[in-house]
Amino acid sequence: MDRRKRAEKARIAFTTCACHHIRKASRALTQFYDEKLRPSGLRVTQFNILGAALALEPVTISRLAEAIVTDRTTLTRNLRLLEKHGLIRLTAGKDRRQREITVTADGRRALAKAYPLWREAQVHILSALGPKRWQRLLGELSTLVSLTRQE
Amino acid sequence: MDRRKRAEKARIAFTTCACHHIRKASRALTQFYDEKLRPSGLRVTQFNILGAALALEPVTISRLAEAIVTDRTTLTRNLRLLEKHGLIRLTAGKDRRQREITVTADGRRALAKAYPLWREAQVHILSALGPKRWQRLLGELSTLVSLTRQE
DNA sequence: TGAAATTGCGAGTATATACACTGTTTTCTC
DNA sequence: GAGAAAACAGTGTATATACTCGCAATTTCA
Numbered sequence: 001m002d003r004r005k006r007a008e009k010a011r012i013a014f015t016t017c018a019c020h021h022i023r024k025a026s027r028a029l030t031q032f033y034d035e036k037l038r039p040s041g042l043r044v045t046q047f048n049i050l051g052a053a054l055a056l057e058p059v060t061i062s063r064l065a066e067a068i069v070t071d072r073t074t075l076t077r078n079l080r081l082l083e084k085h086g087l088i089r090l091t092a093g094k095d096r097r098q099r100e101i102t103v104t105a106d107g108r109r110a111l112a113k114a115y116p117l118w119r120e121a122q123v124h125i126l127s128a129l130g131p132k133r134w135q136r137l138l139g140e141l142s143t144l145v146s147l148t149r150q151e
Numbered sequence: 152m153d154r155r156k157r158a159e160k161a162r163i164a165f166t167t168c169a170c171h172h173i174r175k176a177s178r179a180l181t182q183f184y185d186e187k188l189r190p191s192g193l194r195v196t197q198f199n200i201l202g203a204a205l206a207l208e209p210v211t212i213s214r215l216a217e218a219i220v221t222d223r224t225t226l227t228r229n230l231r232l233l234e235k236h237g238l239i240r241l242t243a244g245k246d247r248r249q250r251e252i253t254v255t256a257d258g259r260r261a262l263a264k265a266y267p268l269w270r271e272a273q274v275h276i277l278s279a280l281g282p283k284r285w286q287r288l289l290g291e292l293s294t295l296v297s298l299t300r301q302e
Numbered sequence: 303t304g305a306a307a308t309t310g311c312g313a314g315t316a317t318a319t320a321c322a323c324t325g326t327t328t329t330c331t332c
Numbered sequence: 333g334a335g336a337a338a339a340c341a342g343t344g345t346a347t348a349t350a351c352t353c354g355c356a357a358t359t360t361c362a
Contacts, residue, residue, distance in 0.1 A: 009262075010205040010262055011202070013199070013202045014199050014206060017195070018180060018273060018276050018285075019180045019183075019184040019199075020195070020199045020219070022176055023181065024292070025292040025295045027220065027222075027318095027319075029170045029295060030348095031299065032170075032298075033168075033170040034320090045348065047164070050161075051161040051164045051168075054158055054161040055161045060310075060311095062310060069175045070348095072310085072311075073312075073313090073349085073350065074348065074349050077348080077349085078348070095310080096356085097309065097357045098357095099310085111161060115160055118168070125295065125299075129294070141172050141173065142172075144180060145175060145179040148180060178349075181350095182350080185350090211340080212341065213340060221318095222320050222321085224320065224343085225319050228317090246327075247340095248326065248327050248340040248341065250340085250341070
């Protein structure tokens with residue numbers, strides 16, 4: 001293959017790659033939400049983990065990882081940070097292999113403080129799209145996730 | 152606010168957060184593409200950076216960062232890795248502040264080897280969606296990016 | 303009941319990401 | 333032309349991500 005063809009393929013790959021576009025949007029949204037959440041001291045990742053933990057508590061690490069579609073070992077490390085800041089507690093379960101996550105009073109306070117800031121970011125995005133486009137986008141994102149899970 | 156209401160808000164936040172859903176899809180797609188690309192030794196991030204560099208070379212770090220919508224300092228570190236593996240070269244430009252990126256012969260070989268693997272992953276996703284849904288999704292992702300850029 | 307398989311989790315290692323700050327070079331302005 | 337402003341890039345630090353490996357507790361089953 002000559003040089004020109006190779007460059008052309010490279011151009012196609014980087015302008016059309018689905019993963020690239022999703023990652024790009026992910027970076028942009030993360031920066032946006034993080035910026036809005038800054039006064040709360042939580043990042044959007046932490047806000048989401050903490051919120052999921054509160055909604056599901058008491059919950060084990062593996063169950064929570066499954067719920068938010070994150071690698072378990074990634075979640076372990078993210079939880080360690082929340083624990084260090086006193087926002088969650090990790091205790092041994094009945095099954096001594098398991099570790100149960102509970103949100104502390106500080107954790108609930110942090111969530112309550114962050115919630116209106118999150119809402120501001122969320123409204124900015126959702127109101128611009130409108131409920132119809134938003135719902136459809138949500139569906140497509142779910143489709144993408146399941147497309148990568150099935151083989 | 153009572154305990155129940157707080158948990159309810161937490162549940163809403165983590166089930167509807169736009170950022171959470173995009174990040175989730177991003178993780179899933181990244182794992183999928185990385186898995187397919189594994190025999191090539193490139194990750195999808197590296198594949199995309201290398202492809203963009205080849206399409207735009209010679210290009211400075213800031214220009215490339217702009218093109219792929221990545222923080223410049225992130226790109227600097229990602230490029231360092233590609234340089235260490237001999238896939239790109241970083242040379243001083245005429246303007247001595249700039250550093251120019253060029254893809255080496257090894258880099259082009261790595262891209263050529265990875266291309267069919269990338270294509271396999273890409274086809275899996277795109278053929279499942281079909282061109283129409285894919286184009287619309289691409290448009291929505293662009294919209295999201297610009298929604299976070301404008302204030 | 304005891305060995306094998308399974309389950310739950312952590313550590314080691316590597317990459318990706320970005321904010322705040324710093325230094326250097328170039329350009330602009332008076 | 334000197335000083336100010338802008339542009340380009342690197343470092344320090346912190347977080348997010350996940351693969352591989354390994355250990356301990358539990359369950360399964362012969």
